Amino acid sequence: MTDRISWAMALHDFFGARGNDVAAVKPNDLRNLWTMMRDLQASAQAGQSGTISGGLYERACSPGANVVAVWYRASILGVLQTLPGNPLTPWSHEGELDDAVFQIAATFPMKKLPVGLVKNGLPCDVQELVKQIGART
Numbered sequence: 001m002t003d004r005i006s007w008a009m010a011l012h013d014f015f016g017a018r019g020n021d022v023a024a025v026k027p028n029d030l031r032n033l034w035t036m037m038r039d040l041q042a043s044a045q046a047g048q049s050g051t052i053s054g055g056l057y058e059r060a061c062s063p064g065a066n067v068v069a070v071w072y073r074a075s076i077l078g079v080l081q082t083l084p085g086n087p088l089t090p091w092s093h094e095g096e097l098d099d100a101v102f103q104i105a106a107t108f109p110m111k112k113l114p115v116g117l118v119k120n121g122l123p124c125d126v127q128e129l130v131k132q133i134g135a136r137t
Contacts, residue, residue, distance in 0.1 A: 022110040022123075023069040027102040029061040034074040034102070036060045038095065041078075072112070073105055076124065087130045091137065100136035104129065 036056070057067050077097070080088050091098040111123040 020111045022072055022112055023066045024107040025066060025070045025073060026062060027099070027106040029065045029070045030073055030077075030106045031097075031099075031102040033057060033060040033067075033070045034077055034097070037074055037078060073110065076110060076122065077101065077105055079122065080126065087126055088133075091133060098133075098137060100133050104132045104136055108132065 057071055058065075061067050061070050077088070080086065081092070086092070088097060088101060091101050108124060108129050113123050
């Protein structure tokens with residue numbers, strides 16, 4: 001089975017599983033995967049391109065990690081950084097995020113966005129997330 005097929009199956013299982021809550025993850029896994037995604041995005045902007053295999057995501061995480069939940073949480077952090085008035089600005093320094101961001105975002109309540117559902121807003125309470133990160137720093 002190829003990485004592409006196993007990653008597609010993992011995504012299908014994640015979004016098709018019962019319950020809407022995204023599993024908590026380890027802060028280090030979240031940081032590692034977020035850093036990898038940021039570096040890949042920087043490479044793409046520099047004119048380099050390629051495909052990302054599920055194995056690459058798995059290698060960024062510790063053994064036994066819920067890689068799709070880590071990816072989902074890292075993706076939400078990426079989305080937050082693109083919002084007008086980036087709410088993570090106080091904890092962002094030269095492209096790096098403070099440890100507090102990963103510590104809070106790793107366990108902060110988030111919901112899955114089902115495929116095909118049109119929803120206004122993000123799958124978490126951004127104001128509360130920012131409040132908790134601020135309290136941690």
